Amino acid sequence: MSNQEPTPTPNPEKDPNDWVTGDEPATGPQLSYLQTLAQEAGEDVPADITKADASITIDELQARTGRGTDSAA
Secondary structure, three states: OOOOOOOOOOOOOOOHHHOOOOOOEOOHHHHHHHHHHHHHHOOOOOOOOEHHHHHHHHHHHHHHHOOOOOOOO
8 A cells, every 4th residue: 555645737727718717806916917017018907807807918918028938948
C-alpha cells in the first residue's frame, strides 16, 4: 500500500465567457490592475465592466503594453 499523494494537475484555463460568475461586476483587484494597464495604453475602462470582460480586456492590454509577459524567454 502506498502513501503517496496524487500529483496535482494544473487547472485548465477556462474561457472567461464560460465562467459561471462572469456576468458579476469585476473584482477590486481586476479593476485596479485594469486601470493601470488602461492608463499605460491610453484607454478608458467602463465603470460597469464584468469579471469576464475585465479578464479579456486585461489580456488584450497586457499584449499591447508588454505587461504580464515572460520577458525572460
